[in-house]
Amino acid sequence: MERRLSAILAADVVGYSRLMERDEAGTFDRLRTRRTELFEPEIASHHGRVFKLMGDGLLAEFGSVVDAVECAVSLQRGMAERNAAVAEEERFNVRIGINIGEVIVDGDDRYGEGVNVAARLEQLALPGGICISGKVAKEVEKKLAFRFDSAGRQKVKNIEEPIDVYHVRIDASSPRRILHKRGISRLWWALGVPAAIVALLAAWMALYYPGAETSPVVSNTIPSVAVLPFKDLSVDKSLGYLGEGVANDVIAILSRFSDIAVVSRTSSFAYQDKEGDIRQIGKELGVGYVVEGSVRKEGDRVRIVAQLVNAKTGDHVWADRFDKSGTDPWALQDELTGKIVGAMTGEFGAIRKADYSQAWGKDSTNLAEYDYYLRAESQLNLYTKEGLERSGEISRQGLQVFPRSPLLTVELGWSHWLKVALLHSSDPQVDLQEAERLVNQVLADKNLSPQVTRLANWLNAWLLTLKRDHDGAVVAMNKAIAAAPYNAFTLTDAASIFLQAGQTEKALELTDVAGARDPALSWFVNYVRGFIFIVLGKNEDAVEVLKTTEFADAPLQLAIAYMRIGRQADARAAVEKMLKLAPGATIQSWRQTWNFRDPSILDQAAVDLAHAGLPGSPTQ
Known part of the structure; x- marks a missing residue:
């Protein structure tokens, strides 16, 4: 029995069964094209060999682990380029796992734990991502410029010992930096944001x-x-x-x-x-x-x-x-x-609240850029007219001290947009134009931090939605999610973007994920679910969730649902509540905050609100 040390790459398509159910012949042809035009040539050019094909995946062997990792990155970049040219529902998202270990050679096939671990790592990878073992990371850490995000030791099915797991940060191109503490050289990775061996600022600087x-x-x-x-x-x-x-x-x-x-x-x-x-x-x-x-x-x-x-x-x-x-x-x-x-996390978690308190506890003559942001954000998250005005003032004060700050610039953009979204703007068009100018200024910078990337693309998704560029809005929102895929607040609001783009099931799925991750965010999750249920025609369900929240225009959405189940008196009461919260609200100002790919959704909703007593004409 021949044994040898090999690097094994395992890959499969996420959601392949769903794609096959939708279009079996088309899915099969497109997958075969991806294999023959991308996967097989890339694997061969990196000195690898495919030794097993499954319905939605493959296994490949490499003599060099460096070749295997470089090949995986090339494959995911190639997939991203090809996905950009097709409709989202037809895209293939691939997961890749890589391990190095001893394999058993049986003709053209390979067996053993080296193969099994690679398959388990592939299952741990994010869609469009690459997951590698600690052995792989150690072998290539000084030979490749990619950064690796540690996911710790993880127990996987049918493998007795936990595995050190790392995610490859595909978009990173600069070399990792090795810092020193007490004469010992160590390599550290932070997941999502750079972290230091001794000081997190050190890695940020690096x-x-x-x-x-x-x-x-x-x-x-x-x-x-x-x-x-x-x-x-x-x-x-x-x-x-x-x-x-x-x-x-x-x-x-x-x-x-x-x-x-x-x-x-x-x-x-x-x-x-x-x-x-x-x-x-x-x-x-x-x-x-x-x-x-x-x-x-x-x-x-x-x-x-x-x-x-x-x-x-x-x-x-x-x-x-x-x-x-x-x-x-x-x-x-x-x-x-x-x-x-x-x-602990998100805009309303324990860490952010503690940071708000520290920022407000500092002398105003000694505020850092991030302190201005925290002060502005704490006011923004009050979601009141006064809070939004105060947030804008703080951002502008910060920009006088840090005039080129992308963080404060995008925060100011958010204050303009939320004045419109929460029906507090005296001139919605001016606020929208200013928000667009500020976010475009930020996005022109190609060296944004992940935090600013999230905030800027998230805001841009809303602005593109209002301009009826729903495809562009979805792309922008996906960039925001990619920058912070576990942020429940961002995921919840993303559901509104997907809802307006016509992807209702996707929107509902996002709220399910966000609700599971952060039960304390139910007031926001239920707000977004309310409109989803209305669009789905589940008006009784919409009433149940919208009764639990008064965020933003929730009373108006509740009024729409009430009208559709014949409860006109309750609908009028909901509109009266909205007018107490935002006295200047009209059908026209409300319509400026939403823009569905299917215009009939908003048209019918405006008619319902007119019947419920909201001032203004139901037509634009």
Whole structure:
């Protein structure tokens, strides 16, 4: 029996069964074309060989792991280029996994754990993404310019030992930077936003100012977090794997937020089973916050306690307890992790609230760019006329100090757009034009941070929607999601963009995902679901969710649903509530905040609102 060391690439198409159900012959032909025109030539040009074809995927062997990774990146870039030219419902999104290990040679086929691990890694990859093992990352770390985002050690089906998992950051082209601490050279990766070995600011400088050296200090640009392994408090000490797993998952998910910098697992797990002052740990890791917690089990109930600590003061910012019954440890881990992350992150999470408090606690003569942003954002998120005006004022003040700040520029753009969207604008056209000017100014910069990329493309998606460029809006929204794929607030609002573009099922799917990730965001999720249900003709369902929220124009959407189930009195009461919240609201001002690909949706809704008593003409 011949054995040899090989790099194995596994690839498959996401949602292939759904595509086949829709168009079996067309899907098969297009997939065959992708294989013959892209996959097989690229694999061959990188000195690889396809040794197995499945219905929606393939396995390939490479003698060089460097060739395998470079080939995978070329394949995903090639797929992205080809997807851009076809309708979204016809696109192929491919996942790729790469492992290096010993394989068994059986004629033209290959077997063994080296192949099995590659297949499991492929299942962990994001659509359009590449997932590699720790062995691969170690082998190529000094040979390739791509960055790798650690997802920690993960347990996968039929593989006994957990695997070190990394995601390849395909869009990164600059070399990684190796920093030093106490004479030891180490390579660190942050997931989603650069993080430092010693200081998160150091990595930020390394990414945007290659060659620059900096001393270890906490970043004053975005909040920085370290996640320690959760302590096993079970009687028989049998939950160590769960404590590590939860911390790994929290690291992996937090690192996908564009406005949070997360220290790598290698760094934070160095403090496992060590008692110490959180302030000292925070100082050594160069972070502003530390997440710690514990796991215990009573019967089939798992209890996890998590807390967020200010690493400068040692004060507790947030703490909560999460309980779940069940016998599947991986399902328990997934659900509890989602709840922990949801409570800490997003525009309304514990980390952002703590940052708001710190920004307002500073002397106004000593504010950094990010402090101005936090102050403006805290006012923006009040969603009142006064709050939006105040947010705009703070952004403009910040731009006087930091005149070229993309972050403050896009924040100012958001204040103009939200005045229109929330029916508080005295001149909607002027505000929309100013929002468009500001977002175009930001997007002209090709070196945006992930945080600004998210905010700018998100805002641009709304502005393009109002201009009836729904395809462009979807592209922009996908860019915003790609910059922060775990941000429940962004995903929820993205549903409104997809809804107006005619992708109703996609919109409903996004709200399901966002609602599961952050149950505390139900007021916003239900608001967006309300219009989705109206479009689907599920007006009773729309009433149920819209009764739980008064965000934005929720009372007007509720009035539409009431009219369609024959409850005219309730519809009029809902319109009266809206007019108390936004006295200047009219049918015309409301119509300027929505623009469906199918214009009849808005036309009929305007008629319903006219019958419910909203001032103005139902026709534009």
